[in-house]
Amino acid sequence: MKVLVPVKRVVDYNVKVRVKSDQTGVDIANVKMSMNPFDEIAVEEATRLKEKGVVTEVIAVSCGVAQCQETLRTAMAIGADRAILVETSVELQPLAVAKLLKALADKEQPDLIVLGKQAIDDDANQTGQALAALLGWPQATFASKVEVADGVATVTREVDGGLETVALTLPAVVTTDLRLNEPRYVTLPNIMKAKKKPLETIKPEDLGVDVAPRLKTLKVTEPPARQAGIKVADVAALVDKLKNEAKVV
């Protein structure tokens, strides 16, 4: 059984991005880039399924600029067996990525696709669901537990107010939430091994997919700043402020 794991190269989660003064976007020049944390969880989960013997091959996929190769090498250092880069310098929006992944899924015929629930740059939370719809597959988003047996994925999902469990007939798409697992620390020997694993590069045209952006970004601005307030001396002063100034208690 094959698993496809799409991974996205994003600004590292520790970086506080700055909006460009000409309002065309955020400044990502010379900023540390990493694998989207939720995708890292997805690679870890696929790797664990392989280690359990449920899965035979883990294929990492990334769509974007040539530097996404680094992200794919990280995925292979965690445990992916091989990687595919769909290389383009066009700004890729979720629908275009879902279409690219659908074309790849048609080609690779995986039984399971595991990916992050959202990317921490555009915060769109769309790709997994859109991909499942395009493929006509069932989905389980926001997964906190995944079990695969007898052609069925039983997935516990994080929903508002608690947890929900669904059973999906494979093939299926699963998107990961924070508590699914804790990705392993990537060791140097595994980084070295990952360099020798196969990485194939293709173009969107090879897949016959039009990736032109559909949403036009008119401008990107700073959010309204919240003014820092005051420090109060003690609990009594705090209660006084809450009662008499803010009038919220």
Add this chain to the structure above:
Amino acid sequence: MSILVIAEHDNASIKPATLNTVAAAAKLGGDVHVLVVGVGASAAAQAAAQIAGVSKVLLADAAQLGDGLAENVAEQVLKQAAGYSHIVFAATASGKNVAPRVAAKLDVAQISEIISVESADTFQRPIYAGNAIATVQSSDAVKVITVRTTAFDAVAATGGSAAVENVDAVADSGKSRFVGREVATSDRPELTAAKAVVSGGRGLGSLENFKILDPLADKLGAAVGASRAAVDAGYAPNDWQVGQTGKIVAPQLYVAVGISGAIQHLAGMKDSKVIVAINKDAEAPIFGVADYGLVGDLFQEVPALVKAL
């Protein structure tokens, strides 16, 4: 122009998120219709018909629609989609689950978590955990949108008198099956709908210590939340998580206890009306957004605050 709002409900009643979503839909200009997808949901449909500004309610009622399975709900929405210029969901766990399926099938780019409607095709949405706001324009024929509910003031739940129209339910996809649900039962208000929220961070130190927040939450009638750090450390369940990857809240009063104020957390609460921070580190970033900051040991200050309120 007509707008279809997908109701957030529990079959018996309409959830508050629907009222915020209708508010966003009303800003688009046009007739607002509400689709209720569920089982035994006529009470929810009747409630939807009372919402101010709603001119029609569609009810799809069938067993296979009862558990909110994305495959079935999305098909139902697609079945009703013809003729609508906008299809609008709340950006809740269920809305986020279904909306992208609908958008992909319509071959349109979904616009996620809008925080403002600039015009019928132009919207603002936060990116990078709210550290930047993008203004985006859609040229797609149909706009599929999810709405950040905290950014729109709820419309009145009553005052409307829309007709309820029953529509045929789609068949079960047969590809997914609902197995079960574990709902955390609590007497407290729901996090995203609460007037006050008391949240704890890593400073609480343990699952046991998190209980120190209970008396304060009781006193304030507040929901209890947590930072991602506290959730990661296992001090609190994930559905308490406030932040970029958790819930977005904007209560009247937000009390952050032992929370340093990581970017991801601030993204989830900085639109609260009044923010109080209690932290022993005077340099913690949370004080940069707090209206009232109290520097001190939370294990002394929180019980003292309960006593003083």
